[in-house]
Amino acid sequence: PKRVRIRHFLNAKREGVPITGLTSYDMLTAQIFDEAGMDFLLVGDSAGNNVFGYDTTLPVTVDDLIPLTRAVAGAVKRALVIADMPFGSYEGGAEEALHTAVRFMKEARAHAVKLEGGERSRQQIRRIVSAGIPVMGHVGFTPQSEHGLGGHIIQGRGDAAETLIKDALAVQDAGAFAIVLEMVPATVAAEVTKRLEIPTIGVGAGPHVDGQLLVWTDFAGMGAGRVPKFVRQYADVRGILTDAVRRYKDDVASGAYPAPEHSYE
Ligand code: KIV
Numbered sequence: 001p002k003r004v005r006i007r008h009f010l011n012a013k014r015e016g017v018p019i020t021g022l023t024s025y026d027m028l029t030a031q032i033f034d035e036a037g038m039d040f041l042l043v044g045d046s047a048g049n050n051v052f053g054y055d056t057t058l059p060v061t062v063d064d065l066i067p068l069t070r071a072v073a074g075a076v077k078r079a080l081v082i083a084d085m086p087f088g089s090y091e092g093g094a095e096e097a098l099h100t101a102v103r104f105m106k107e108a109r110a111h112a113v114k115l116e117g118g119e120r121s122r123q124q125i126r127r128i129v130s131a132g133i134p135v136m137g138h139v140g141f142t143p144q145s146e147h148g149l150g151g152h153i154i155q156g157r158g159d160a161a162e163t164l165i166k167d168a169l170a171v172q173d174a175g176a177f178a179i180v181l182e183m184v185p186a187t188v189a190a191e192v193t194k195r196l197e198i199p200t201i202g203v204g205a206g207p208h209v210d211g212q213l214l215v216w217t218d219f220a221g222m223g224a225g226r227v228p229k230f231v232r233q234y235a236d237v238r239g240i241l242t243d244a245v246r247r248y249k250d251d252v253a254s255g256a257y258p259a260p261e262h263s264y265e
Pocket residue numbers: 023042043044045046047084138180182203213214215
């Protein structure tokens with residue numbers, strides 16, 4: 001299959017073809033999601049919650065994400081692989097941001113990077129893009145600033161809509177090829193989508209955006225906790241695995257496994 005490139009994102013928006021992505025943190029899910037047609041895979045710092053067992057994304061480091069990104073990038077044939085720049089790896093300025101982005105491209109062979117923030121991340125995005133590295137922006141609810149924002153709160157409501165639009169325009173102006181809108185009202189996401197030339201990728205941003213992204217453990221019913229309102233669960237992988245483990249244990253207990261066909265002469 002022909003690899004997805006950033007020009008395909010821009011063409012998709014122009015042609016009105018929705019873009020679809022999932023997070024992935026390992027080779028097997030990357031292979032499955034890529035073969036099933038995902039346009040992009042995000043190696044999100046949501047690995048903090050879904051791989052490393054932290055309760056936020058804040059403790060995640062570049063060294064944590066590089067091996068995961070390398071596994072995902074090595075597994076795909078078509079999807080664009082985007083590495084998420086973790087908290088503390090780019091806020092210090094343009095040079096710090098470039099250094100981190102280069103590590104993801106060189107050590108993990110990512111195809112693009114993502115970082116959070118609108119106006120405040122303008123210099124960082126510009127510097128990375130100028131080095132030939134595609135950047136995906138991320139505004140609205142930005143989990144790395146959860147403590148500054150005061151929790152998991154919908155962003156861009158009421159008067160805050162203008163600020164959100166300005167932030168999205170700053171990301172576009174800095175040279176990003178696409179932008180994630182996380183947990184913003186559908187009407188505001190629609191307005192941002194209309195105002196921008198680059199595609200908007202919604203995560204809890206309603207239907208009037210250019211693409212959708214979900215955290216795979218949410219969308220597949222892998223996690224133990226509640227999923228956000230905006231998630232549709234397409235599978236019950238946790239239930240399937242739990243059932244398989246129970247049957248395996250029962251079979252070992254009863255002597256039904258291993259059977260003769262599982263034994264060597
Ligand atoms: O880390 C992540 O999974 C993300 C998406 C939810 C946008 O940043």
